Amino acid sequence: MSRVTERHAADGRSSRWDEHNARRRLDVLDAAIEAIERHGVGVTVKQIADRLGLPRPVVYRHFNGRTDLDEQIRARILEMLLAELEPALHPGGTVAEAVRHAVGTYLSWVERHPRLHHFLGTGRHHERATGSSVVSGARDAIAAQLAALFTEALAHFGKDTSFARPMAFGVIGLVDGVVNAWRSDPASVVAPAEVSSRLADSILALIESNARALGIPIHADAPVQELLRGMA
Structure with a gap:
């Protein structure tokens, strides 16, 4: 495989990964809104993660802490x-x-x-x-x-x-x-x-x-x- 082909393949993987992360962030935000509607402003990251069936660290992976998430x-x-x-x-x-x-x-x-x-x-x-x-x-x-x-x-x-x-x-x-x-x-x-x-x-x-x-x-x-x- 040429360097150009390798670079294009890497760019494609990066693009797909970026799209995946963007979708996951939106999923988290929409789950957070649903959790707030149900639990109020004191909603926890665990309650958000539970709505998605994800571990809490996966939620934090897409944000720079709780302040950024809020x-x-x-x-x-x-x-x-x-x-x-x-x-x-x-x-x-x-x-x-x-x-x-x-x-x-x-x-x-x-x-x-x-x-x-x-x-x-x-x-x-x-x-x-x-x-x-x-x-x-x-x-x-x-x-x-x-x-x-x-x-x-x-x-x-x-x-x-x-x-x-x-x-x-x-x-x-x-x-x-x-x-x-x-x-x-x-x-x-x-x-x-x-x-x-x-x-x-x-x-x-x-x-x-x-x-x-x-x-x-x-x-x-x-x-x-x-x-x-x-x-x-």
Whole structure:
């Protein structure tokens, strides 16, 4: 066998091994999500491994320790969340309908996956995961998309766009803070539908009050696409 042939054979084996490892990592992450849904944020690596019928060391072989595993689990959870949320981030209908649809979609996911939502905000020993780069990155990406919408609307009305980004991040912070506080209060009797409604009303009030301050005739019943075209 020539050196070229040997190299190609080695490359093929390496590629197949990489694919195998990638599939195994996804299997582990999906098993971890199933385990969290069942056992909560205190899930152990053994519980994850047991779902796959693997020894615990095999799970660790694909990650750089528990911290890396937790971050990769969060990234996988966020993929699930964003797959549902993405269509709602391309608004249609009126401003009110767009806001209520986006907030409702998020609250629906949280209601169906409370333990996954909890895991996004916790660390290994249940402390707040304030240093999670994947969570902050996803939050920033959603805020940036909202900022682009605000910027487009302001630009079409000939207004200064410099406040679009802070406003967008403020809206995301409002949603994040309200939902986290609601979910973390075991004594809360507030229904998800009420949280969704109050949040949507608050966001709409924020948008309308800032629009009035800028002299922009935006109201909740205005079609989103008309606003983006700069039409009153």
